[in-house]
Amino acid sequence: MFIDTHCHLDFPEFDLDREDVIGRCREKGIDYIINIGSSLENSRRSVNLAKEYDFIYASVGCHPHDADSCDEGVVTELEKLSLADKVIAIGEIGLDYYRNLSSPDNQLKVFTRLVNLAKKRQLPVILHSRQAHEDTLKVLKENMPLRAVVHCFSGGQDFLKKCLDLGFFISFTCNITYKKAQDLREMVKLAPLNNLFLETDAPYLSPEGFRGKRNEPWQVRFLAEEISKIKGISVEVVAQATSNNAMNFFGLKVNR
């Protein structure tokens, strides 16, 4: 059993063959997919995908890249959307000071606002934090208790420890398979299996051997294989543990 806890099947990269891709995920043993909302429009599409496919769940949110255009009206719409069936988290939200596509001030404002929404709706948070770990933790600490997962973990040992101390979950992507990702593989070693989810971030971050090509959620099995190698345990154990973690955390229903 595999769960891809983070992908973007609503993105234009899948416009020509979305149904085929989703069919392939079924055939290749993906039990659940969480499609992530990265803007108001993408959150709407995400909710629609969850309506259409029983094994797809949705999150709604606004990526830090889009913070400049996330005003109070957008937040109100996101809140309405969060009431829809099968919306199981607020995200992805957070801070990205690496690319700074929106101003850091707006990123902080929108992130804080959406953390408050998650608290109000009693939903967990899916975090995007890139070169902004200090501010990310500051906002989260001011709003504890919170349930959160750090998506596409890119920090070091210090950030990992702080996140684990707060009870957060960690998810790695297929970028841990890249030749130069030795530091990330060290983090995989340090992160306890009981705190891990699997995710592809498809269409991005295809595993080694497929780089430059579109990623698809079923390729999450390559990630599970890499984690099993790093931790010296079987792929089955990785799949089972990470699936249990995700089912409990997001409250996914066994309906198949």
Ligand SMILES: [Zn+2]
């Ligand atoms: Zn993403």
